Amino acid sequence: MTNKGQILRLLNYKNLLKHLQTLGFKKVFSDNISDTLEISSSLVRKDFGNFGITGNRKGGYEIDSILGKIDDILGKDEIQKVVVIGVGRIGEALMKYQGFMKEGIQIVAGFDIDPSRINAEGNPPVLHNDKIADFIEENDIKICIMTVPQMVAKHTVDLLTATGIGGILNFTPIKFQSSAELTINNINIVHELENLIYVVNKQKDNKE
Amino acid sequence: MTNKGQILRLLNYKNLLKHLQTLGFKKVFSDNISDTLEISSSLVRKDFGNFGITGNRKGGYEIDSILGKIDDILGKDEIQKVVVIGVGRIGEALMKYQGFMKEGIQIVAGFDIDPSRINAEGNPPVLHNDKIADFIEENDIKICIMTVPQMVAKHTVDLLTATGIGGILNFTPIKFQSSAELTINNINIVHELENLIYVVNKQKDNKE
DNA sequence: AAATTTATGTGATAAACTTAACAATATTGA
DNA sequence: TCAATATTGTTAAGTTTATCACATAAATTT
Numbered sequence: 001m002t003n004k005g006q007i008l009r010l011l012n013y014k015n016l017l018k019h020l021q022t023l024g025f026k027k028v029f030s031d032n033i034s035d036t037l038e039i040s041s042s043l044v045r046k047d048f049g050n051f052g053i054t055g056n057r058k059g060g061y062e063i064d065s066i067l068g069k070i071d072d073i074l075g076k077d078e079i080q081k082v083v084v085i086g087v088g089r090i091g092e093a094l095m096k097y098q099g100f101m102k103e104g105i106q107i108v109a110g111f112d113i114d115p116s117r118i119n120a121e122g123n124p125p126v127l128h129n130d131k132i133a134d135f136i137e138e139n140d141i142k143i144c145i146m147t148v149p150q151m152v153a154k155h156t157v158d159l160l161t162a163t164g165i166g167g168i169l170n171f172t173p174i175k176f177q178s179s180a181e182l183t184i185n186n187i188n189i190v191h192e193l194e195n196l197i198y199v200v201n202k203q204k205d206n207k208e
Numbered sequence: 209m210t211n212k213g214q215i216l217r218l219l220n221y222k223n224l225l226k227h228l229q230t231l232g233f234k235k236v237f238s239d240n241i242s243d244t245l246e247i248s249s250s251l252v253r254k255d256f257g258n259f260g261i262t263g264n265r266k267g268g269y270e271i272d273s274i275l276g277k278i279d280d281i282l283g284k285d286e287i288q289k290v291v292v293i294g295v296g297r298i299g300e301a302l303m304k305y306q307g308f309m310k311e312g313i314q315i316v317a318g319f320d321i322d323p324s325r326i327n328a329e330g331n332p333p334v335l336h337n338d339k340i341a342d343f344i345e346e347n348d349i350k351i352c353i354m355t356v357p358q359m360v361a362k363h364t365v366d367l368l369t370a371t372g373i374g375g376i377l378n379f380t381p382i383k384f385q386s387s388a389e390l391t392i393n394n395i396n397i398v399h400e401l402e403n404l405i406y407v408v409n410k411q412k413d414n415k416e
Numbered sequence: 417a418a419a420t421t422t423a424t425g426t427g428a429t430a431a432a433c434t435t436a437a438c439a440a441t442a443t444t445g446a
Numbered sequence: 447t448c449a450a451t452a453t454t455g456t457t458a459a460g461t462t463t464a465t466c467a468c469a470t471a472a473a474t475t476t
Contacts, residue, residue, distance in 0.1 A: 003463070007406050011399045012383060029423065038385055040465050042426090049425060057424045058472040074402060075409050082401065089304055093297035099358075099381060099398050105405070142408050143401070150307075167408035169401055173307060175220060177246055183411065185404050187395070190307050191219045193290065193351070193377055194282060196393050197313070198215050200350050200374035201283050203391065211433070237453065248435050250456090257455065265454040266442045420475070429466070436459070444451075 006047055007074075012037055013044070014070045017063050029060040076104050083141050084110040085156055086148030087117045087126050090171060094145055095124060107145075109135060133163045142166040150174055157184070209258060215282075217255055220245055222278045225271050237268040284312050291349050292318040293364055294356030295325045295334050298379060302353055303332060315353075317343060341371045350374040358382055365392070 016036060020028060030048070031041040048054070048061070053069045055061035071077075082100070084091050087110040095110050110126040112118060119126045127135065135141065146168050148156050153172040160168060160182075167183045170176055173191075176184040224244060228236060238256070242249040256262070256269070261277045263269035279285075292303050295318040303318050318334040320326060327334045335343065343349065354376050356364050361380040368376060368390075375391045378384055381399075384392040 005463080007403050008399055011396075011402055015381065015383070031423090037383075041423095042465060042467090043463090045423095045425065046464085055424060056472065057470070058422050058474085060423070074406055080405050089301035090298075093301045094397070096297055097397075100401070103398050103402060105398070105401060142412070143405055145401070166412065167404045169404050173223065175223070175245075180411075183404060183407050185400060185407075187397075187400060188219075189302070189305075189395075190311055190313070191216055192393060192395060193308070193313060193353070194219055194311060195215050196375045196377050196391060197288050197351055198282055199391050199393075203388075204350070204374065213433080239453090249453095250435055250437090251433090253453095253455065254434085263454060264442065265440070266444090266452050268453070418476085420473100422471100422473080424469105424471080426469090427467095430463105431465085432461100432463075434459105434461070437457090439454105439456090441454080442452090444449105446447100446449085 001050060006050065009037075009039070009043075009047055010051065010070055010073065013047070014067065017067055017070075021063050021067070026063060027060045028063055028066075030055075078104075080105045080143065081108045081139060081141055082106065082143045082145060083108060083132075083135065084145045084147060085129075085132065085160070086110075086146060086152075087112040087114075088147060088149070091145070091147035092117075094147065095126075108139065108141070111135075129159075132159065136163045136165055143169070145169045145171065147171045214255055214258065217245075217247070217251075218259065218278055218281065221252070221255070222275065225275055225278075229271050229275070234271060235268045236271055236274075238263075286312075288313045288351065289316045289347060289349055290314065290351045290353060291316060291340075291343065292353045292355060293337075293340065293368070294354060295320040295322075296355060296357070299353070299355035302355060303334075316347065316349070319343075337367075340367065344371045344373055351377070353377045353379065355379045 013033060016033060017028065030044040033044045034041040048066070051069065051073055053061065053066050082105055084095050084107060087095065091110060095107050100107060107124050109124050111129050111132050112126060113129045117126055118128055142165060144160065144165055146153070146156060150172050153170070153174040157168065157176055165182065167185070168176070170184055170186045171189070173188055175186050175188070178184050221241060224241060225236065238252040239249040241252045256274070259277065259281055261269065261274050290313055292299050292315060295303065299318060303315050308315060315332050317332050319337050319340050320334060321337045325334055326336055350373060352368065352373055354361070354364060358380050361378070361382040365376065365384055373390065375393070378392050378394045379397070381396055383394050383396070386392050
């Protein structure tokens, strides 16, 4: 019933509704949402329906109520603890990124093999890779961000698989497949850029 | 004819084929590709067909030939120059990321308003935001990566729109819509993580 | 209070994307 | 050389996802 894009759309609804809330709005109609997100209003209503979000005919939806419901759906009652594997430039940037906190996500540790990066007193601490398995078990970590060099990506996934972690957000260029026990979502920044370059060049060609 | 996912798939084919090439393979069959990427072999053949990549019945496809064709499709004959707008932690990490070069992408400059980040002698240089428009025009830049704080994202897009740039890879949490002149692709890392958390938690619920 | 308006909720329809199926054909081996 | 086999190329079928369209219900107006 719930398809892949639906959760990402729900997150977009959430962002928009929070914005409308700060502007003082209390209610919203499906086509207010659909207009700004450039989708159809029926898709908004269908998404809401699928997630049990109901409105009033003629009256629209109450923003507070939708936002509460979305947080329920996303399980925002408890803080989600996440670790970063590989504290290179990108890993470090993500560790220190301030945007996670307000969505209830906390980066609780980073891990690396390079002694010069290790700092057990840091906030969050950076520990040696040796400690990954114990840390994940002791702290009941379900999700990690993987920002290791391409060369060690496969090895790292094997290591993580053995820990019983549930999800990896993989920033390495190696594409991994999910299994029933371990969901791996791949973000390939180079591909995103190549894709954009293709689209832009093609548009330009069409104009000429 | 060519749909959104097709180019991203093509990039995955490319990665896989380059890997097979380094292992010494000369030829490949559609189901070799489809097995590792977990799609159907007919989709591989359809993609190839759409892009004018042909094989031999019974003989499969020649890896060298496919890779050459893919580079043609992607316009890899010339280096793509890209600039980074906003040299915070993530912007800086992307500026120094080594993975772009081998795909023919070169980060030629970064831009920021913070004087402490500016370094015109750097490699690549970091210049003041004042110089964005001139730089883009003089260097014929078509693509940029936007890694500015959320607060100034809208303003930055307006500024970039005025320069006539063709594409923005947007890492801010604000979602922007493309227009005919300007393609904006959004990467929302927080959403990617929230989505993963949702999937993992749901899987766990289903098991219990 | 009846008529009118306006938005939801949802079943039917359409569009987009993927897979299945198989004819066409190149290669191999007897 | 000819049958057997294996793989492409492509059309048809299937699946998934999004939109359309309208009946239903709440609110407003007359």
